[in-house]
Amino acid sequence: MAVAANVESLVQAAGSHVPPLMEELEHRLAVLAGGHGEVLARHGGDTIAAGGKRLRPLLVFIVAGEAPAACAGLVRAAVAVELIHSATLVHDDVLDGARLRRGRPTVVAAGGRGVATATGDLLFSRAFAELALNGRPEEVQALSDASSALVQGELLQRADAFQPAAVTVERYLHRCELKTARLFVAACRLGASQSPLRPQPPPEPLGRFGRAVGLAFQLLDDVLDVSGPPERTGKARGTDLLDGTVTLPLILARQRDPDLARLDLRDVTTPGDAELVCQRIEAAGALEEARRHALAIVGEAKATLPGLPTRQRAALELVADGVVERYA
Amino acid sequence: MAVAANVESLVQAAGSHVPPLMEELEHRLAVLAGGHGEVLARHGGDTIAAGGKRLRPLLVFIVAGEAPAACAGLVRAAVAVELIHSATLVHDDVLDGARLRRGRPTVVAAGGRGVATATGDLLFSRAFAELALNGRPEEVQALSDASSALVQGELLQRADAFQPAAVTVERYLHRCELKTARLFVAACRLGASQSPLRPQPPPEPLGRFGRAVGLAFQLLDDVLDVSGPPERTGKARGTDLLDGTVTLPLILARQRDPDLARLDLRDVTTPGDAELVCQRIEAAGALEEARRHALAIVGEAKATLPGLPTRQRAALELVADGVVERYA
Numbered sequence: 275m276a277v278a279a280n281v282e283s284l285v286q287a288a289g290s291h292v293p294p295l296m297e298e299l300e301h302r303l304a305v306l307a308g309g310h311g312e313v314l315a316r317h318g319g320d321t322i323a324a325g326g327k328r329l330r331p332l333l334v335f336i337v338a339g340e341a342p343a344a345c346a347g348l349v350r351a352a353v354a355v356e357l358i359h360s361a362t363l364v365h366d367d368v369l370d371g372a373r374l375r376r377g378r379p380t381v382v383a384a385g386g387r388g389v390a391t392a393t394g395d396l397l398f399s400r401a402f403a404e405l406a407l408n409g410r411p412e413e414v415q416a417l418s419d420a421s422s423a424l425v426q427g428e429l430l431q432r433a434d435a436f437q438p439a440a441v442t443v444e445r446y447l448h449r450c451e452l453k454t455a456r457l458f459v460a461a462c463r464l465g466a467s468q469s470p471l472r473p474q475p476p477p478e479p480l481g482r483f484g485r486a487v488g489l490a491f492q493l494l495d496d497v498l499d500v501s502g503p504p505e506r507t508g509k510a511r512g513t514d515l516l517d518g519t520v521t522l523p524l525i526l527a528r529q530r531d532p533d534l535a536r537l538d539l540r541d542v543t544t545p546g547d548a549e550l551v552c553q554r555i556e557a558a559g560a561l562e563e564a565r566r567h568a569l570a571i572v573g574e575a576k577a578t579l580p581g582l583p584t585r586q587r588a589a590l591e592l593v594a595d596g597v598v599e600r601y602a
Numbered sequence: 603m604a605v606a607a608n609v610e611s612l613v614q615a616a617g618s619h620v621p622p623l624m625e626e627l628e629h630r631l632a633v634l635a636g637g638h639g640e641v642l643a644r645h646g647g648d649t650i651a652a653g654g655k656r657l658r659p660l661l662v663f664i665v666a667g668e669a670p671a672a673c674a675g676l677v678r679a680a681v682a683v684e685l686i687h688s689a690t691l692v693h694d695d696v697l698d699g700a701r702l703r704r705g706r707p708t709v710v711a712a713g714g715r716g717v718a719t720a721t722g723d724l725l726f727s728r729a730f731a732e733l734a735l736n737g738r739p740e741e742v743q744a745l746s747d748a749s750s751a752l753v754q755g756e757l758l759q760r761a762d763a764f765q766p767a768a769v770t771v772e773r774y775l776h777r778c779e780l781k782t783a784r785l786f787v788a789a790c791r792l793g794a795s796q797s798p799l800r801p802q803p804p805p806e807p808l809g810r811f812g813r814a815v816g817l818a819f820q821l822l823d824d825v826l827d828v829s830g831p832p833e834r835t836g837k838a839r840g841t842d843l844l845d846g847t848v849t850l851p852l853i854l855a856r857q858r859d860p861d862l863a864r865l866d867l868r869d870v871t872t873p874g875d876a877e878l879v880c881q882r883i884e885a886a887g888a889l890e891e892a893r894r895h896a897l898a899i900v901g902e903a904k905a906t907l908p909g910l911p912t913r914q915r916a917a918l919e920l921v922a923d924g925v926v927e928r929y930a
Contacts, residue, residue: 311754365723369716388697388760391719392753395693398723399749402730406742414734414742421727425720426639432716 284332284596288589291341292332298349299331303356306400317381317393321360326376329593330355330461333487336589337465337480339582347408351464354405358421359457361397364390366428370517377508405464413467420460427453435518436539438528446522450492451485458488471583479580483590486575491597493568496521500552501561512548515539522567524551527560534558572598612660612924616917619669620660626677627659631684634728645709645721649688654704657921658683658789661815664917665793665808667910675736679792682733682741686749687785689725692718694756698845705836733792741795748788755781763846764867766856774850778820779813786816799911807908811918814903819925821896824849828880829889840876843867850895852879855888862886900926 285292307319331352338348367380368390382390405414430449434441462484466477500523502511514521518539528535534554542548572594579587613620635647659680666676695708696718710718733742758777762769790812794805828851830839842849846867856863862882870876900922
């Protein structure tokens with residue numbers, strides 16, 4: 275997969291301390307998935323294995339900088355962030371009734387709603403158990419705030435479904451902030467908290483960087499849903515439209531194309547309908563504009579990175595670029 | 603309501619420090635429910651308000667003993683335990699498609715599955731955020747272990763559904779331990795951790811007491827599902843049977859009544875069927891035996907309470923008796 279290869283090269287470029295940490299992360303995730311009963315070993319393990327890019331743990335590790343020999347606390351922080359992310363994916367799939375994620379059956383498809391809801395709950399619980407071992411209440415606070423925000427973002431998205439006229443760019447960005455960016459912020463804060471560097475990397479500016487990368491990630495993900503192509507994304511164009519989810523490309527296209535502004539999303543009921551709307555959005559130039567918006571956010575994030583060791587700074591810039599390149 | 607009045611008198615008898623703590627608990631729960639967006643204010647607030655008996659916070663407060671003027675940490679511990687309990691109820695109702703809980707519409711009935719899953723997730727997150735403020739990692743660990751156990755118990759119950767031959771008394775008790783008793787244990791441990799008494803109450807023996815009270819609570823709840831009467835429980839007899847949930851009364855009755863041993867729970871499809879099975883279970887004497895089992899657990903719990911101030915010991919015995927009386 276192109277995306278995995280992309281991340282693999284990021285891991286290599288991030289510094290020699292990162293690949294062993296990523297291995298340790300995978301090991302710990304596997305142990306956790308296996309340690310809480312048979313049903314969960316199967317489904318929790320599947321979810322975690324299918325979890326993908328590990329972008330959030332990677333951020334934790336890069337922000338922490340060169341790791342010392344004993345790095346259990348740092349790995350726990352990364353594990354906790356990834357578990358919250360996985361828990362959210364499992365519950366999202368329950369609500370969407372999604373059958374496949376990254377080409378594999380979802381937990382809800384394989385085990386039913388009961389198993390999937392419970393699996394998500396367990397992943398939530400284990401995230402906090404893991405992080406508590408670090409003995410730093412401010413870390414638990416950062417993670418639970420991010421996880422609350424995530425849920426609020428998800429709710430906002432459902433409340434706004436099928437109501438394109440109600441979703442301003444500002445409201446859309448606020449939703450992305452809650453749903454995606456806050457967990458990237460938490461990743462950066464936890465990385466700073468666990469850094470062996472003295473002085474530790476400054477958590478506030480790094481949090482701003484994480485926020486920008488998370489926002490850009492979500493914006494470009496939403497662009498990809500409209501742009502496709504399906505052979506690259508593994509799903510038909512316009513699945514968000516079929517769910518009634520109003521994203522930046524549609525918001526911008528509605529400002530340019532009166533027909534789209536009049537469109538009732540409830541009339542978009544088939545993949546064929548969705549494909550036609552995607553073509554209209556693209557023809558209105560809204561994909562390019564949304565991409566430019568994301569690139570501007572990433573550019574500003576890179577420009578405002580605080581003073582950091584050269585190698586660490588370069589690795590963070592690579593992550594930011596990697597998020598963009600994924601969608602180039 | 604008889605149950606509420608029962609708890610009200612428990613609160614009064616538990617010591618003069620408890621009623622103001624219970625008020626503080628309600629206040630803090632209301633603030634938390636209201637502080638995370640409009641949708642959640644409505645549904646989270648409803649759930650918490652309908653949350654019932656507050657038995658777990660009561661245990662936290664009694665175990666802690668006489669509280670000092672500043673008791674924020676103690677209230678946070680009680681709030682966190684109650685939030686985990688509420689989160690579980692909300693998710694259970696999603697999975698069961700339950701329409702009513704304690705005579706009020708469930709979150710899933712009022713807001714749909716999306717809102718209810720998210721509401722449960724938010725209550726989970728806020729529980730850990732709240733407890734993290736205490737700055738004691740071992741508290742977060744105790745709570746997340748309880749919450750993981752709870753999920754595993756729920757899964758075990760679903761895995762065993764409709765398989766009475768597979769559910770031994772031992773397996774049933776293990777499920778009750780996971781699903782119910784562990785959160786009572788956590789309540790006792792958190793109460794001990796936040797106690798202003800010197801020396802602090804011993805967490806291990808108190809944990810054993812909490813476990814016994816929790817087990818008895820679950821056993822008697824399962825008896826009540828079979829015994830009714832509906833005008834007292836607010837639901838028809840035998841709802842567990844209709845869900846395929848195998849509980850102690852059925853396990854014991856199957857040992858005594860060959861017809862029940864041959865019964866396929868999938869054939870119990872109407873409330874009328876369930877009522878007939880309940881009558882057979884009762885006629886086999888299994889309700890009395892299950893009750894005796896629960897009473898023995900409570901008796902042992904009271905007998906093995908560690909050395910504690912007289913007033914505190916009396917209050918804990920009252921809680922144990924209260925759990926039993928609820929079902930007398």
